[in-house]
Amino acid sequence: xxxxxxxxxxxxxxxxxxxxxxxxxxxxxxxxxxxxxxxxxxxxxxxxxxxxxxxxxxxxxxxxxxxxxxxxxxxxxxxxxxxxxxxxxxxxxxxxxxxxxxxxxxxxxxxxxxxxxxxxxxxxxxxxxxxxxxxxxxxxxxxxxxxxxxxxxxxxxxxxxxxxxxxxxxxxxxxxxxxxxxxxxxxxxxxxxxxxxxxxxxxxxxxxxxxx
Numbered sequence: 001x002x003x004x005x006x007x008x009x010x011x012x013x014x015x016x017x018x019x020x021x022x023x024x025x026x027x028x029x030x031x032x033x034x035x036x037x038x039x040x041x042x043x044x045x046x047x048x049x050x051x052x053x054x055x056x057x058x059x060x061x062x063x064x065x066x067x068x069x070x071x072x073x074x075x076x077x078x079x080x081x082x083x084x085x086x087x088x089x090x091x092x093x094x095x096x097x098x099x100x101x102x103x104x105x106x107x108x109x110x111x112x113x114x115x116x117x118x119x120x121x122x123x124x125x126x127x128x129x130x131x132x133x134x135x136x137x138x139x140x141x142x143x144x145x146x147x148x149x150x151x152x153x154x155x156x157x158x159x160x161x162x163x164x165x166x167x168x169x170x171x172x173x174x175x176x177x178x179x180x181x182x183x184x185x186x187x188x189x190x191x192x193x194x195x196x197x198x199x200x201x202x203x204x205x206x207x208x209x210x211x212x
Contacts, residue, residue, distance in 0.1 A: 023086025031069055033059040039080050043135050047142035074147040081126050081139050084113050087147035099156040107196045110172055115192050145169040154206055167206045
């Protein structure tokens with residue numbers, strides 16, 4: 001009788017090895033495909049002109065998988081630019097304490113992000129790139145203003161909400177450039193808590209006070 005070759009007892013058939021690892025690799029590949037398709041679509045059509053269904057079609061997957069991995073279109077945009085927070089979560093948290101605390105909450109979110117690990121978060125290098133690349137400028141505007149500041153201001157429904165949102169976004173971005181990129185002495189050396197107080201009061205006025 002011919003001898004029967006059997007696999008060693010401490011090994012598994014290839015198809016049975018670590019199904020969890022296989023699923024993990026499949027998930028990573030799906031995430032990568034979604035991000036590639038999203039970046040191409042956002043660059044070509046912008047945020048408003050791009051749908052999750054289109055991104056899913058270009059990635060060769062079902063739309064439900066995009067939602068599964070990234071939650072929403074805003075979450076997907078944040079992931080494409082490696083933004084350090086989820087826009088929809090920030091909007092909910094800032095609005096949770098009512099309109100009288102919007103300035104304080106927004107200032108806290110952005111200063112905490114910028115001052116992470118004692119230096120500006122690396123994700124905000126996109127702001128620097130926006131000064132040179134039109135597509136980067138579009139992404140900053142759509143993510144920063146369209147997905148975060150505008151929904152917050154619109155929720156309290158003040159007069160000239162769109163203008164107020166643009167003023168707040170410009171102020172926040174300008175402060176970032178002055179403190180970390182141009183390094184104005186007084187801004188760069190200011191204590192973060194003190195800076196946060198001034199930032200909060202100015203943002204609050206822009207959101208709820210008279211414009212002029």
